[in-house]
Amino acid sequence: MFVPRDVYGVVRPRTVDEVRDIVRAFARTEDGPRLQALSTGRNWGLGSREPARDGVVTLELGGLDAVRELSVEGGWAVVEPGVTQLRLAELLSGTGRMLNVTASSGHTSVLGNAVDRGVGLRRQRTLDLVGLEVVLPDGELIRTGWWPHGEHPGAINPQGLGPSPLALFTQSDLGIVTAGVVRLLPRPEAQCVLRLGFGSGRLAEAVDELRRWTAQGLVSGVLKVYDPVSTRSYGGLGDEYLTHLCVSGTERSVAAVTRVIEEEAEESGLFTRVLRSDEHPPAPDDLVARAVERLYAGDPSRNEAMLRSAVGQEADRVDAEGGGWLFFLPLIPFTGPSVARAQELLDRVHAETGIRPGSTVNALDPDVVDLVVSFRFPRTEHHARQAHRALDRTYELFAEAGFHPYRLDSDHHAWMDRFSGDPAARAFVRRLKETLDPRRVIAPGRYA
Numbered sequence: 001m002f003v004p005r006d007v008y009g010v011v012r013p014r015t016v017d018e019v020r021d022i023v024r025a026f027a028r029t030e031d032g033p034r035l036q037a038l039s040t041g042r043n044w045g046l047g048s049r050e051p052a053r054d055g056v057v058t059l060e061l062g063g064l065d066a067v068r069e070l071s072v073e074g075g076w077a078v079v080e081p082g083v084t085q086l087r088l089a090e091l092l093s094g095t096g097r098m099l100n101v102t103a104s105s106g107h108t109s110v111l112g113n114a115v116d117r118g119v120g121l122r123r124q125r126t127l128d129l130v131g132l133e134v135v136l137p138d139g140e141l142i143r144t145g146w147w148p149h150g151e152h153p154g155a156i157n158p159q160g161l162g163p164s165p166l167a168l169f170t171q172s173d174l175g176i177v178t179a180g181v182v183r184l185l186p187r188p189e190a191q192c193v194l195r196l197g198f199g200s201g202r203l204a205e206a207v208d209e210l211r212r213w214t215a216q217g218l219v220s221g222v223l224k225v226y227d228p229v230s231t232r233s234y235g236g237l238g239d240e241y242l243t244h245l246c247v248s249g250t251e252r253s254v255a256a257v258t259r260v261i262e263e264e265a266e267e268s269g270l271f272t273r274v275l276r277s278d279e280h281p282p283a284p285d286d287l288v289a290r291a292v293e294r295l296y297a298g299d300p301s302r303n304e305a306m307l308r309s310a311v312g313q314e315a316d317r318v319d320a321e322g323g324g325w326l327f328f329l330p331l332i333p334f335t336g337p338s339v340a341r342a343q344e345l346l347d348r349v350h351a352e353t354g355i356r357p358g359s360t361v362n363a364l365d366p367d368v369v370d371l372v373v374s375f376r377f378p379r380t381e382h383h384a385r386q387a388h389r390a391l392d393r394t395y396e397l398f399a400e401a402g403f404h405p406y407r408l409d410s411d412h413h414a415w416m417d418r419f420s421g422d423p424a425a426r427a428f429v430r431r432l433k434e435t436l437d438p439r440r441v442i443a444p445g446r447y448a
C-alpha cells in the first residue's frame with residue numbers, strides 16, 4: 001500500500017546482546033545496508049513494516065518479549081518490544097492497575113506504539129513511557145529516564161535530574177529500543193460510557209460544548225467523535241456524528257457526573273440522543289461501541305472484531321491480504337470552528353479526488369485534538385493510487401491550514417522540514433545524529 005523499499009533481509013535477535021552485536025557489525029561497514037528496527041511491525045495505515053529509505057535490513061524485535069518486571073503497587077512495568085498490549089492487559093486483569101490501550105489490534109506492541117508516539121484511549125502513549133533501554137549506533141547500551149533499582153525503586157520521575165534524553169528516542173533515528181518502563185494507570189472503581197449523536201449542521205456548536213465539558217473536568221480519558229464515514233469504516237452504526245465519552249471514578253462520582261452530563265446535553269439542545277452504557281448497552285453488531293467501552297477500561301480483547309471490520313483480516317494477514325487503509329494524523333485545536341474547518345478540507349479532498357476520508361476527533365486535552373483521518377479502499381492498484389492521491393492532497397491542504405501531523409507514514413518523511421518551525425532546531429537534531437551515528441546506521445530517513 002506504500003512505496004515498497006529495497007529491504008535486503010530480516011534479522012530476528014532473541015537477546016539484547018545479540019542486538020548490540022548486530023548494530024556493531026553494521027556500524028563497521030561504511031556503505032553497507034542500514035538497520036530499521038520494528039517491534040511487532042503492525043504500523044498499519046502508516047507504512048506497516050516499510051522503511052523510509054531503500055537499502056535496509058529490518059531488525060525485528062518481536063522475539064524480545066519478556067515482561068521483565070511488573071509492580072502493581074508502584075504502577076509500572078518493564079517490558080521488551082515483543083510484549084503486546086493484549087498480553088500486558090491480561091496480566092493486569094483483576095488488579096488495581098490497567099494499561100492505556102489503543103484501538104489497534106491486541107497483538108500490537110506496547111513499546112512499538114509508544115516509541116512512534118501513538119494514542120491510547122486514556123491519553124497519548126508517550127505519557128506512559130517513563131524509561132527506555134536503548135542500543136546506541138556504536139552498540140553501547142544506555143538506560144534513560146526512570147528505572148526501578150533494587151528494593152526501594154522510589155517514585156517515578158521520567159525527567160530525572162538535568163537534561164533528559166528520553167524524548168530523543170521516540171520517533172527517532174538515534175537508537176534501537178530494547179526495553180522500556182511503562183506506567184500502569186490506577187484502575188477506576190466504576191465507569192460509564194455515554195454515546196451522544198448529533199447532526200452535521202450542529203458540528204461546531206456540539207464540539208464547543210464537548211470541549212466545555214472536557215475543560216471543566218467532566219470527561220475521563222480521550223473523548224471521541226466519529227464522523228459518519230469513520231463510524232462505518234470501523235464497523236459502527238448510524239449516519240450522524242457520534243460521540244463516545246467516558247466517565248470514570250468511584251460509583252458515586254460516576255453516577256453524579258453522568259447525571260450532570262445528561263442534564264448539560266439536554267439543556268444544550270444539540271444532541272439527538274444520549275445513551276448510557278449501563279442502561280443501553282451497545283447492539284451486538286455495533287463493533288465500535290462494544291470495543292471502545294472495553295478499551296476505556298484497559299481491555300483490548302474486542303479490538304480484533306473492529307480490525308476485521310476495518311481491514312477485513314486478522315492481524316497476521318492484514319499486510320498480505322487486508323483491505324487498503326491509510327492514515328493522516330494531524331493535531332488541531334479543540335474548537336468547534338477548527339473541527340468544522342477540518343471537515344471542509346476533507347470535503348474538498350472528496351470533491352477533488354473522489355475519495356471521502358473518514359475522521360475521528362480524539363480529544364487529548366481541552367486544547368488539542370488528534371484528528372485521525374482514515375482512507376479505506378479496496379485492495380487494487382487503481383484504488384491504492386487514487387487513495388494516495390487523496391492522502392497527498394490532504395497533506396497539502398492541512399499544511400496550508402496550519403494543521404500539522406504528529407506522526408508520518410513511510411512515504412512522507414521528506415515533509416519533516418516543512419512541518420518543523422525552526423531550521424536551527426532541525427540543524428541541532430541533525431548535529432546530534434552526525435555525532436552519535438556518523439555512518440547513519442540506524443533508521444535512515446525516518447523522521448529525519
Ligand SMILES: Cc1cc2nc3c(=O)[nH]c(=O)nc-3n(C[C@H](O)[C@H](O)[C@H](O)COP(=O)(O)OP(=O)(O)OC[C@H]3O[C@@H](n4cnc5c(N)ncnc54)[C@H](O)[C@@H]3O)c2cc1C
Pocket residue numbers: 037038039040041042043044045048049061081102103104105108109110111112113115116117118119120175176177178306307310311325446
Ligand atoms: C483499525 C486500526 C486502528 C488503529 N488504532 C490505533 C490507535 O488507537 N492508536 C494508535 O496509536 N495507532 C492505531 N493504529 C495504528 C497502528 O496499528 C498502531 O499504532 C500500532 O501499535 C503500531 O504497530 P506496532 O505496535 O506493531 O509498532 P511497530 O510497527 O513495531 O513500530 C512502529 C514504528 O516505531 C519504530 N520502532 C518500533 N519499535 C522500535 C524499537 N524497538 N526501536 C526503535 N524504533 C522502533 C519503528 O520506526 C516502527 O516503524 C490503528 C490501525 C488500524 C488499522
